[in-house]
Amino acid sequence: xxxxxxxxxxxxxxxxxxxxxxxxxxxxxxxxxxxxxxxxxxxxxxxxxxxxxxxxxxxxxxxxxxxxxxxxxxxxxxxxxxxxxxxxxxxxxxxxxxxxxxxxxxxxxxxxxxxxxxxxxxxxxxxxxxxxxxxxxxxxxxxxxxxxxxxxxxxxxxxxxxxxxxxxxxx
Amino acid sequence: xxxxxxxxxxxxxxxxxxxxxxxxxxxxxxxxxxxxxxxxxxxxxxxxxxxxxxxxxxxxxxxxxxxxxxxxxxxxxxxxxxxxxxxxxxxxxxxxxxxxxxxxxxxxxxxxxxxxxxxxxxxxxxxxxxxxxxxxxxxxxxxxxxxxxxxxxxxxxxxxxxxxxxxxxxxxxxxxxxxxxxxxxxxxxxxxxxxxxxxxxxxxxxxxxxxxxxxxxxxxxxxxxxxxxxxxxxxxxxxxxxxxxxxxxxxxxxxxxxxxxxxxxxxxxxxxxxxxxxxxxxxxxxxxxxxxxxxxxxxxxxxxxxxxxxxxxxxxxxxxxxxxxxxxxxxxxxxxxxxxxxxxxxxxxxxxxxxxxxxxxxxxxxxxxxxxxxxxxxxxxxxxxxxxxxxxxxxxxxxxxxxxxxxxxxxxxxxxxxxxxxxxxxxxxxxxxxxxxxxxxxxxxxxxxxxxxxxxxxxxxxxxxxxxxxxxxxxxxxxxxxxxxxxxxxxxxxxxxxxxxxxxxxxxxxxxxxxxxxxxxxxxxxxxxxx
Numbered sequence: 001x002x003x004x005x006x007x008x009x010x011x012x013x014x015x016x017x018x019x020x021x022x023x024x025x026x027x028x029x030x031x032x033x034x035x036x037x038x039x040x041x042x043x044x045x046x047x048x049x050x051x052x053x054x055x056x057x058x059x060x061x062x063x064x065x066x067x068x069x070x071x072x073x074x075x076x077x078x079x080x081x082x083x084x085x086x087x088x089x090x091x092x093x094x095x096x097x098x099x100x101x102x103x104x105x106x107x108x109x110x111x112x113x114x115x116x117x118x119x120x121x122x123x124x125x126x127x128x129x130x131x132x133x134x135x136x137x138x139x140x141x142x143x144x145x146x147x148x149x150x151x152x153x154x155x156x157x158x159x160x161x162x163x164x165x166x167x168x169x170x171x
Numbered sequence: 172x173x174x175x176x177x178x179x180x181x182x183x184x185x186x187x188x189x190x191x192x193x194x195x196x197x198x199x200x201x202x203x204x205x206x207x208x209x210x211x212x213x214x215x216x217x218x219x220x221x222x223x224x225x226x227x228x229x230x231x232x233x234x235x236x237x238x239x240x241x242x243x244x245x246x247x248x249x250x251x252x253x254x255x256x257x258x259x260x261x262x263x264x265x266x267x268x269x270x271x272x273x274x275x276x277x278x279x280x281x282x283x284x285x286x287x288x289x290x291x292x293x294x295x296x297x298x299x300x301x302x303x304x305x306x307x308x309x310x311x312x313x314x315x316x317x318x319x320x321x322x323x324x325x326x327x328x329x330x331x332x333x334x335x336x337x338x339x340x341x342x343x344x345x346x347x348x349x350x351x352x353x354x355x356x357x358x359x360x361x362x363x364x365x366x367x368x369x370x371x372x373x374x375x376x377x378x379x380x381x382x383x384x385x386x387x388x389x390x391x392x393x394x395x396x397x398x399x400x401x402x403x404x405x406x407x408x409x410x411x412x413x414x415x416x417x418x419x420x421x422x423x424x425x426x427x428x429x430x431x432x433x434x435x436x437x438x439x440x441x442x443x444x445x446x447x448x449x450x451x452x453x454x455x456x457x458x459x460x461x462x463x464x465x466x467x468x469x470x471x472x473x474x475x476x477x478x479x480x481x482x483x484x485x486x487x488x489x490x491x492x493x494x495x496x497x498x499x500x501x502x503x504x505x506x507x508x509x510x511x512x513x514x515x516x517x518x519x520x521x522x523x524x525x526x527x528x529x530x531x532x533x534x535x536x537x538x539x540x541x542x543x544x545x546x547x548x549x550x551x552x553x554x555x556x557x558x559x560x561x562x563x564x565x566x567x568x569x570x571x572x573x574x575x576x577x578x579x580x581x582x583x584x585x586x587x588x589x590x591x592x593x594x595x596x597x598x599x600x601x602x603x604x605x606x607x608x609x610x611x612x613x614x615x616x617x618x619x620x621x622x623x624x625x626x627x628x629x630x631x632x633x634x635x636x637x638x639x640x641x642x643x644x645x646x647x648x649x650x651x652x653x654x655x656x657x658x659x660x661x662x663x664x665x666x667x668x669x670x671x672x673x674x675x676x677x678x679x680x681x682x683x684x685x686x687x688x689x690x691x692x693x694x695x696x697x698x699x700x701x702x
Contacts, residue, residue: 002248002251006251009247010244010247010248013243013247014243014244017240017243021240025236026233029233029234031586031589032589034396035234035235035236035237036237036238038236039236039237039238039240042236043240043241043243046243047243047246047247047250050243050246050247050250051250054247054250054251054254076585076586076589076641077585077640077641079585079589109228112221113225113228113229116221116222116225117225117229120225124586124587125584125586125587125589125590126584126586129586131222134187135222135223135226139187139189140184140187140189151189155180155183155184155189156180158183159179159180159183162179162183162215162218162219162222163179163218165218165221165222166214166215166217166218166221169218169221170214170217
């Protein structure tokens with residue numbers, strides 16, 4: 001029987017896994033991992049969170065930010081090593097164009113989505129990653145830590161990205 | 172009210188609650204009073220809203236995880252047991268060492284789940300028309316003309332051969348090893364770049380996973396993966412207009428083979444030549460063009476510490492050369508002329524003309540210290556001055572390569588590299604590996620020059636784990652830092668005006684050389700240059 005504090009740690013990380021795994025999985029897909037790779041990597045990230053908390057040497061003030069940072073680094077390493085993966089962008093583009101498969105999206109909306117999708121593809125990878133993480137609720141500091149850039153760079157990435165998206169949708 | 176309008180960045184931070192409280196209050200007051208800023212704030216909010224709606228709308232289209240999520244509790248328990256079994260005394264970090272090897276874990280997990288996962292993948296991913304498209308391409312495929320040639324590229328070699336060869340054709344020894352891999356995987360070696368061969372391989376797989384095909388304006392891409400057999404994943408690119416195969420990537424268990432169409436007339440193996448960028452995607456084309464610039468600079472040796480700077484501004488690439496001779500300027504201009512969107516500038520700051528200093532006169536610039544110990548060690552084989560100049564020149568050469576690698580790592584971050592086309596990634600690896608190999612040679616030369624003072628005290632390079640890092644980080648943070656540290660130490664010890672180097676100093680040099688070697692080894696393992 002495990003001591004109560006260990007059981008509590010199991011519960012805590014399992015809860016975090018349940019709450020955040022979908023966000024982390026989707027984020028890894030945007031980095032270019034295939035679905036099986038993204039799923040494996042997501043599980044690995046939460047396992048590492050457990051190991052880090054269990055070890056206790058590293059102070060993790062913000063677990064969600066930590067999880068994204070580790071996922072980002074692992075995702076980049078894996079996507080460079082497995083570079084022939086079909087990117088999510090291409091998959092979505094195909095799906096958006098495939099009218100049969102995207103019937104759940106209204107016809108009027110589709111054109112807007114396609115414009116948005118095109119504008120997103122023109123953003124730099126960092127701009128896209130910033131948008132994605134911000135939409136997942138991460139603060140500028142957490143995004144900056146994840147990407148290894150300054151807070152002002154994050155705000156500049158976001159500003160430029162939104163300016164482009166605005167232009168694509170409204171002009 | 173302040174009359175100055177707020178910048179977009181401030182408006183965005185205001186929306187995101189990223190401004191300090193006093194600023195927030197002041198800006199809110201401004202916005203209440205200023206219609207222009209309020210309108211821009213609303214536009215920004217609308218753009219955020221559109222993005223969020225886009226994310227929600229595409230959510231059902233994003234592929235679901237292919238297998239049920241595993242219960243991590245059993246892994247936690249397993250980990251707890253592993254810790255309990257490890258003696259507490261000794262090296263605490265060792266206990267967690269396996270955690271640093273995600274790939275070995277992934278491989279183990281993949282093996283354990285292989286059958287189950289593959290079946291699930293097959294069920295959950297819609298098989299749009301991979302099979303149909305492949306069948307159609309096979310049906311319209313023309314028999315390969317005798318003039319059609321293909322380029323086959325493995326990790327170690329690149330060669331060009333006829334697209335279709337008769338069974339049992341006599342092969343060179345090196346080609347035989349590649350042929351063996353194809354045979355084991357049941358993939359046609361006789362006609363590898365062919366939709367029919369791809370289809371035949373795909374059809375005989377016991378289990379397979381087709382990624383939905385990508386239908387593009389000029390190309391269609393098919394990808395099939397399997398967890399069994401020698402060939403794990405194959406990607407075939409077809410020309411959209413006639414569905415003829417133009418390139419293919421075959422990922423075998425131990426090797427990746429890239430096959431592409433070669434021009435009919437080209438009969439010898441040649442290094443990949445950069446192609447002009449497609450104009451359709453400005454971002455992709457920027458990275459692509461930047462790569463062409465690096466490649467062109469490399470060809471004229473202008474990427475080895477010369478004052479030539481590459482920067483991007485919007486869609487333009489600006490190459491700035493400082494204090495170059497007229498002939499060098501001309502050379503630089505003509506080497507970059509063919510790359511679109513590149514501006515070449517030259518700067519000649521007054522009084523900074525390069526004073527043709529020969530490498531040999533660096534020590535004469537300082538008041539030479541006596542260096543008595545060095546004199547004894549050299550024992551008349553070489554003058555102290557010559558020795559120091561040789562050492563510093565060799566160290567310069569090491570630094571030039573470390574610098575070139577760092578520049579590449581900054582220009583092509585993992586994310587940028589990942590966005591490059593396969594052909595561009597090949598060019599980037601060839602530039603990178605070329606510099607790393609040259610660095611290795613230069614380091615050997617430096618070590619050999621230093622022999623009189625290092626003797627047998629050169630410590631062996633340590634083996635650092637190569638996993639969980641990118642080559643960019645290794646080049647930027649570790650290799651460059653180690654080379655720079657060595658270079659500065661050599662300058663301080665050998666060319667410093669107050670120094671009279673002693674054995675303890677030489678020992679430190681030996682250690683610094685060892686550190687560069689260690690970092691270089693690690694870099695080469697990350698890039699796959701060594702096992």
